[in-house]
Amino acid sequence: MKTNPIQCLLLILFVIAFSNTNLIAQACGGGIDEDFSDCVLPSGWSVSSTVGAAVDNGFFFNQLDAPGGVGPSNFDGCVALMDDDFANNLGVACILTPVVDLTTYSSPDLIFDWQHEALAGGGNFLVDVWDGANWVNVFFADDDSDGNDETVGLDIYANTDFQVRFCYDDEGGFQWGAAVDNVVVTGATENSVPTCDADGGRF
Numbered sequence: 001m002k003t004n005p006i007q008c009l010l011l012i013l014f015v016i017a018f019s020n021t022n023l024i025a026q027a028c029g030g031g032i033d034e035d036f037s038d039c040v041l042p043s044g045w046s047v048s049s050t051v052g053a054a055v056d057n058g059f060f061f062n063q064l065d066a067p068g069g070v071g072p073s074n075f076d077g078c079v080a081l082m083d084d085d086f087a088n089n090l091g092v093a094c095i096l097t098p099v100v101d102l103t104t105y106s107s108p109d110l111i112f113d114w115q116h117e118a119l120a121g122g123g124n125f126l127v128d129v130w131d132g133a134n135w136v137n138v139f140f141a142d143d144d145s146d147g148n149d150e151t152v153g154l155d156i157y158a159n160t161d162f163q164v165r166f167c168y169d170d171e172g173g174f175q176w177g178a179a180v181d182n183v184v185v186t187g188a189t190e191n192s193v194p195t196c197d198a199d200g201g202r203f
């Protein structure tokens with residue numbers, strides 16, 4: 001069959017439209033992808049503290065790393081910081097991600113860069129995930145340490161109300177603190193049309 005130029009053009013337009021749809025799906029379907037580059041508490045995120053710390057008073061989203069040292073090499077621009085050195089007011093403090101329905105993902109992972117500044121082991125940095133019934137600890141740092149691309153497989157925690165919390169326990173003392181950057185919850189999507197928000201796919 002001979003193809004005329006109009007059929008050819010329609011075919012090309014169809015291919016372009018289909019490709020773009022796939023690109024948008026890949027860019028927006030990743031659950032959480034947060035680099036804190038707006039330097040404020042991101043939309044949908046929240047904080048908690050047992051002794052009263054709040055955003056700009058213990059929690060900071062406009063700093064480059066935690067007090068007492070420098071962050072790992074992947075830290076870039078603003079990070080999410082829990083700073084006991086600011087006012088000694090963290091107690092057990094957490095920064096919580098938005099809730100994500102993980103049941104639509106296959107082989108989901110949590111990936112993050114982190115910094116824990118500790119003098120003589122003071123303070124602990126913890127990462128917990130909500131498994132649908134309980135918070136489950138998936139990462140723990142007792143002493144001074146940091147790392148890039150820490151990866152936690154999330155398959156066994158998948159549920160409709162999945163959530164991550166990054167926590168700092170000052171162990172009852174006056175400590176430095178901990179920070180995270182480049183927080184990603186990602187995985188291939190199954191049978192779902194991703195929804196994208198206006199600012200480029202972040203929750």
Ligand SMILES: [Ca+2]
Pocket residue numbers: 035036037075076077078079181182
């Ligand atoms: Ca950043």
Ligand SMILES: [Ca+2]
Pocket residue numbers: 068069070116117118144145
């Ligand atoms: Ca250090």
Ligand SMILES: [Ca+2]
Pocket residue numbers: 084088089090091170172173174175
């Ligand atoms: Ca404290």
Ligand SMILES: [Ca+2]
Pocket residue numbers: 118121122123124141142143171
């Ligand atoms: Ca400790």
